[in-house]
Amino acid sequence: MKSDVQVEEGFRKNRVVCSLATADGNCTLGFSESKKARPKSLIKGNELKNPGTVDLILRKTTGSLFFDEIIVGDTAMLKQFREKIEDIVSAKLFEDVTGE
Incomplete structure (x- = not known):
């Protein structure tokens, strides 16, 4: 399966700081660093500055x-x-x- 999901480590936007953020073109979802990755923020649109591709x-x-x-x-x-x-x-x- 091919994916349009992108990822960025150390995502920051205004006061939002996430260890990992993903975007699919419609929204950006940030995750906090902990034993279990939990969603931390949801931002409309793709806000990633230095996105990497997701292979697997x-x-x-x-x-x-x-x-x-x-x-x-x-x-x-x-x-x-x-x-x-x-x-x-x-x-x-x-x-x-x-x-x-």
Whole structure:
């Protein structure tokens, strides 16, 4: 799946300070830094100054230790980032998408 989501670390706008912000063209959503990332602010439009692209977003169910679903990206991206993420991704996901 291709995504138009962009991301920026250390986002600041006026008095809004977020450790991470994402934008999809319609709005900018900021997240505070904590054990669980929680939305902190919502701003109309894309307010990112130095956006980066998002190549891969994974999801895991509540209580699970491992990510087990690809939300954004594809099998090529999963393979590309394998060495960096294999400790947090379920072995089954790698088996399902790579045949390994």
